[in-house]
Amino acid sequence: MAKKLNEIIKKLPQERQNKxxxxxxxxxxxxxxxxxxxxxxxxTQERMAESLKIRQDSxxxxxxxxxxxxxxxxxxVNAMGGELKLIAEFPDRPTVVLTGIAELNDEESNNSEKEAIFK
Structure with missing residues (x-):
């Protein structure tokens, strides 16, 4: 008879269960x-739509x-209160955080981008 994972974990010491x-x-x-x-x-999607100035279905x-x-x-991510970071990982060197990715500050650029994305 097969054992459920939950049953096995419950038999472990509490410290191990916590880990x-x-x-x-x-x-x-x-x-x-x-x-x-x-x-x-x-x-909610409605709250995100308000923050992003787009419709809920978008x-x-x-x-x-x-x-x-x-x-x-x-x-x-910003609308959720976070910050997006782009990281590149290579097998032969340390992880690199990519910086200098252009921010879209121009309202017209933002609007045309949203129109293209959400169509």
Whole structure:
């Protein structure tokens, strides 16, 4: 008869259970979708739409996309109160944080980009 993982974990010492739980939460946090992240921040699509100055259905489409412009992703993360950082990892050198990625400050550029993304 197969044993359930929960049953096995319950038999471990409490300290080990705590380590397993902590690592589980780390792994879950590393692989969140935009929707998961928004929900973890207790934000609705309507609230995100207000912050991004777009419609709610556009937020829904954005969360389902697998290919986003960095500026769109940055705006989404900023609307949740976060900061987007781009990191490059190589097997033969330390991790590099990429900087100098152009910010879109021009309102006209932002609006035309949103129109293109959310159509």
């Amino acid at each position: 397993i739980e902590a690592r589980s939460q780390e792994l879950i946090a590393e692989y969140m979708t935009l929707q998961d992240l928004r929900k973890a921040r207790k934000l 937020v829904s489409r954005l969360e389902k996309r697998s290919d986003l412009l960095l500026s769109t992703l940055r705006s989404y």
